[in-house]
Amino acid sequence: MRPYAMTRGRTAPRIDLAVEALVSSATVQNSDASLYTPEYQAISVLCRQVRSVAEISALLRIPLGVIRVVIADMAEEGLVILHQPQLNAGTPELGLLERVLIGLRRL
Template identity: 75%
Template sequence: MADHGWAGGGDPMGGPPYRSMDDAHRQGGPSHHVQPAPAEQSSLVRPYAVTGGRTAPRTQLAMEALVSSATSIHHDLSTRTPEYQAISALCRHVRSVAEISAMLRIPLGVTRILVADMAAEGLVQLHQPQLNAGKPDLNLLERVLSGLRRL
């Protein structure tokens, strides 16, 4: 069984690294697979190892939630994991959890856990979307329905 990791260029679903159709045709056709460079092969780490075996974030975190570096406090990230350092660097500009996942080629579930942990430690700020954004309140709808029934 092939051991495709997700770090260093592998597809988060365990397949070979992504290639565009142009790359595929230049390298001998669409069935040709690109092998990761030796440096990439040595950095393969299983997602559960990065999260300490956890499969759920500490807090609910929507994939469209926006994340930014906590700029009010300077944190020394040199002792932190490479994933923390990379997320912190990306979040100098506001990014969604999904963008962070895609840009770092880390599975979305792992990204949610890491970002939630970083938020709990004050390393990043979360800007969660409103749950009922643009939708009327349920209590209001029930009152309207009750009023209509009384007519």
């Protein structure tokens, strides 16, 4: 299947999804897995163990841009749970830097 068919022609996910974000399968009650696309089924099986978006892309051999759109769609439907990294606008915590400095001085 062509990648654009998996995403219905969309090239960007509806939610901001980092490639290092972790994904796990959600427990869905009264759900018939046979109604889902093969990609949805494969992602659900893979994500029984927590995996990164990049890892899912590599294991399924689906381009990263496509897998980001598919996973975002699944998250909106409640089929997977996203564990996004916390970003502090690119600045590390002051406490962390102080602990690193103390450790370096002890060397």
